[in-house]
Amino acid sequence: xxVLQLLVSGLANGCVYGLVALGFVLIYKATEAVNFxxxxxxxxxxxxxxxxxxxxxxxxxxxxALPLVFLVMGLFGYLVxxxxxxxxxxxxxxxxIILTIALGFVLRFAVGAIWGHEPQNLxxxxxxxxxxxxxxxLGLADVAVILVTAILTLVLWQFFQRTKLGLAxxxxxxxxxxxxxxxxxxxxxxxxxxxxxxxVAAVAGILYASKGAIDPNAGFIGIKAFAxxxxxxxxxxxxxxxxxxxxxxxxxxAARYLPPGWSQVAPYALxxxxxxxxxHGLFAQVRAKKV
Amino acid sequence: xxxxxxTSYEQDIRLFEDRRQAARYxxxxxxxxxLPFLIDDYFLGEATNVLIWAIAGLGLMLLTGQAGQVSLGHxxxxxxxxxxxxxxxxxxxxxxxxxxxxxxxxxxxGALIAIPxxxxxxxxxxxxxxxxxxxxxxxxxxxxxxxxxVAGLYAPPIDILGVTVDRWSTPDLYWWMVLAVAVxxxxxxxNILRSATGRAFAAVRDSEISAQAMGVNVARTKTIAFxxxxxxxxxxxxxMGLFAGAFNNETFTFLISIQLVMMIVVGGLGFIQGAxxxxxxxxxxxxxxxxxxxxxxxxxxxxxxxxxVFGALLIAFVLFEPTGLWGRWLKIKTWLELFPFxxxxxxxRQRSYLKTERLR
Numbered sequence: 001x002x003v004l005q006l007l008v009s010g011l012a013n014g015c016v017y018g019l020v021a022l023g024f025v026l027i028y029k030a031t032e033a034v035n036f037x038x039x040x041x042x043x044x045x046x047x048x049x050x051x052x053x054x055x056x057x058x059x060x061x062x063x064x065a066l067p068l069v070f071l072v073m074g075l076f077g078y079l080v081x082x083x084x085x086x087x088x089x090x091x092x093x094x095x096x097i098i099l100t101i102a103l104g105f106v107l108r109f110a111v112g113a114i115w116g117h118e119p120q121n122l123x124x125x126x127x128x129x130x131x132x133x134x135x136x137x138l139g140l141a142d143v144a145v146i147l148v149t150a151i152l153t154l155v156l157w158q159f160f161q162r163t164k165l166g167l168a169x170x171x172x173x174x175x176x177x178x179x180x181x182x183x184x185x186x187x188x189x190x191x192x193x194x195x196x197x198x199x200v201a202a203v204a205g206i207l208y209a210s211k212g213a214i215d216p217n218a219g220f221i222g223i224k225a226f227a228x229x230x231x232x233x234x235x236x237x238x239x240x241x242x243x244x245x246x247x248x249x250x251x252x253x254a255a256r257y258l259p260p261g262w263s264q265v266a267p268y269a270l271x272x273x274x275x276x277x278x279x280h281g282l283f284a285q286v287r288a289k290k291v
Numbered sequence: 292x293x294x295x296x297x298t299s300y301e302q303d304i305r306l307f308e309d310r311r312q313a314a315r316y317x318x319x320x321x322x323x324x325x326l327p328f329l330i331d332d333y334f335l336g337e338a339t340n341v342l343i344w345a346i347a348g349l350g351l352m353l354l355t356g357q358a359g360q361v362s363l364g365h366x367x368x369x370x371x372x373x374x375x376x377x378x379x380x381x382x383x384x385x386x387x388x389x390x391x392x393x394x395x396x397x398x399x400x401g402a403l404i405a406i407p408x409x410x411x412x413x414x415x416x417x418x419x420x421x422x423x424x425x426x427x428x429x430x431x432x433x434x435x436x437x438x439x440x441v442a443g444l445y446a447p448p449i450d451i452l453g454v455t456v457d458r459w460s461t462p463d464l465y466w467w468m469v470l471a472v473a474v475x476x477x478x479x480x481x482n483i484l485r486s487a488t489g490r491a492f493a494a495v496r497d498s499e500i501s502a503q504a505m506g507v508n509v510a511r512t513k514t515i516a517f518x519x520x521x522x523x524x525x526x527x528x529x530x531m532g533l534f535a536g537a538f539n540n541e542t543f544t545f546l547i548s549i550q551l552v553m554m555i556v557v558g559g560l561g562f563i564q565g566a567x568x569x570x571x572x573x574x575x576x577x578x579x580x581x582x583x584x585x586x587x588x589x590x591x592x593x594x595x596x597x598x599x600v601f602g603a604l605l606i607a608f609v610l611f612e613p614t615g616l617w618g619r620w621l622k623i624k625t626w627l628e629l630f631p632f633x634x635x636x637x638x639x640r641q642r643s644y645l646k647t648e649r650l651r
Contacts, residue, residue: 034414087610094361095609097417098556101549102605109599117594216595223425226418234414265429268422275419276407 004136006252012142012211014248015149016042019204020225021232021240022156023197028234029173030193033085033096037104039222041198045073045205046214047111050122062125069206070199077198081191104219112216119213126210145207152203153241160237169193227271233281243281246270304485323470327463335462337574342469343534345570346476347527348554349563350520353480355552356561357489358516359496364420365524366548367427372397372525373532373543374431374438380447387451390472394526401521405514424545431540443539446532458534469530476523480563483519492516524551553605559615568616576600613640 023038035041051057052065060068084103088095126148128140160166171179172189180186208218224247232243247267255263274281297303307313327335351365376393380386408419431438438444449456449468456464483489491512494502499509532538550573558569577597584596612619626633 028414034417084606084610091613092359093414093417094355094359094560095613097361097363097414098552099606099609102553102602102609105598105602106606109595109602112595113599223421227422230415230418261429261433265426265433268426271422272419272426275411275415279410279415 008138008142010249010252012145014245015145016204016208017225017228017247018241018244021229021244023200024229025240026197031190036100040104040107040219041201042205043219044107045202046209047115048072049206053123069202073198073202074195077194078191081194108216119215121213122209124210141210227267231274233283236283239283327466332462335466339466339469341570341574342473343530344573345567346473347524348566348570350524351551352555352566354516354520358492361417362420363417363548364423365551366543366545367424368397368521368524369528370427370543372528376529377444386449393529394522397525398518398522402514402518405517424548428540443537445537553601557608559617562617565615565617
């Protein structure tokens with residue numbers, strides 16, 4: 001029955017990777033900028049929640065704090081776009097990559113300076129303990145993480161299909177110029193996309209913190225989320241989630257069935273294989289230019 | 292202000308603009324050679340460290356600054372150069388032979404990796420190379436029988452034609468050795484730039500489509516750029532490992548390659564001088580910070596301060612001075628030369644537009 005255990009914990013990890021990857025893809029689709037700091041956004045989201053919820057800080061009720069966290073992280077994402085990213089808009093990818101990596105460093109430093117570098121535990125209602133049944137130990141938190149991700153995916157899907165803002169985001173990401181002609185305020189929409197990415201990062205952070213302790217270096221899982229985003233194809237939202245699940249599942253199974261040392265290699269080996277054989281991911285979006 | 296009136300192609304590709312510039316660089320070289328007599332051993336060691344960083348940075352500069360490709364994986368090639376050099380030396384090959392061979396091995400490995408990787412561009416290349424940098428750590432552990440894995444390796448003594456070069460007992464010899472490598476690498480770099488290959492690099496950096504239209508073989512150019520860049524970085528890595536004395540899988544983490552990227556951006560992308568200036572910043576910033584925190588009293592070490600300041604510095608440079616320290620100096624120099632006729636908008640950046648990568 002190991003398989004079920006590995007499956008659930010792998011899927012739960014995969015959900016977090018997938019949500020961070022979703023953040024990359026949201027921003028990439030809308031602005032063609034890759035936010036290398038998305039993992040650190042997630043870490044920040046977790047720490048902001050911790051600051052609101054934990055008794056040693058503000059000690060608010062979790063459900064009361066949730067909208068506040070989303071507000072703070074949404075505002076943060078919006079401000080990052082407004083104050084930093086907008087000035088390099090249109091410059092080479094190199095500039096944006098370097099800028100967002102630097103942003104990650106600054107965030108890690110700021111969080112470490114405010115909340116310290118010790119691992120901390122979030123008082124999350126998702127910490128439900130373990131379920132033991134017939135030799136199988138299932139972390140209920142893992143199951144909860146999977147459920148929350150499924151719900152969030154549904155909500156996001158409906159948001160992109162039904163709401164005016166969601167449609168505007170889709171339009172702006174498919175063809176900026178055409179969207180602009182249709183009267184969509186492309187720049188403002190891009191700001192909202194960054195805000196949305198901040199909120200998704202906050203959810204990912206809360207889920208991550210519900211499964212264990214967090215510290216300022218938690219943002220490094222962003223690298224695995226990258227692998228996830230690339231495996232799924234950088235321009236596809238369901239692809240990002242699927243990629244996250246694949247990476248999440250590979251890890252525990254490789255750790256279980258491969259010789260020691262190979263489990264860390266597995267996700268990146270898969271990433272490189274995907275880049276070599278299907279350079280634009282399993283759900284490709286790039287087309288050749290017609291002249 | 293003096294004008295260069297160029298009348299021939301030879302004049303255009305000359306190494307130095309005029310005698311005065313050549314004299315300035317000769318003076319700088321003389322100063323560098325005389326450095327061991329001017330400063331004490333501690334600072335000489337620091338200066339050696341700066342030069343080693345600069346050599347590694349020159350490698351990345353060739354790729355990012357001249358050919359316009361991002362790599363976040365150069366720490367892997369530094370590790371490869373370092374392990375190749377030390378393993379060959381342990382096998383009895385003399386340093387004089389092992390060191391250039393390590394560069395060649397790293398360059399070939401880089402070119403080999405580049406062939407598939409160059410199908411990728413921009414973001415994808417950055418991520419693939421980042422994955423490579425992370426994989427390097429695990430690969431070193433997995434190949435522990437050769438590399439020593441987590442326990443690491445000790446650098447063997449360097450022996451150049453019977454003379455032992457040691458960091459502690461003969462720091463001046465060490466400095467001259469690193470200086471010689473730096474000068475040779477820089478000369479090679481300048482000569483690559485003024486060759487057809489170097490011009491192809493610039494063409495690919497500025498626009499792949501127009502480079503293609505001009506008859507540049509883009510894939511081949513990128514592969515050459517990657518190979519040469521990795522070779523230089525491998526030499527830098529070998530020197531860094533030997534200088535450190537001992538190294539293991541965690542010596543060359545992916546943070547080193549991010550530091551390399553920071554270095555060339557702060558120094559000035561696309562300028563040789565930028566690699567050296569950036570190396571000075573990278574090497575001395577930690578010390579400047581510890582001096583500053585000491586001066587503020589309490590003597591508290593703030594963990595992560597270094598990385599935070601690096602990040603903030605980098606953001607400031609990308610936003611306000613994308614040409615880096617050397618670009619800023621060029622602006623100041625022009626302002627002084629033209630005084631009082633410099634105009635504010637002379638260096639105004641052109642408006643840039645988003646070029647989509649989804650269609651290509």
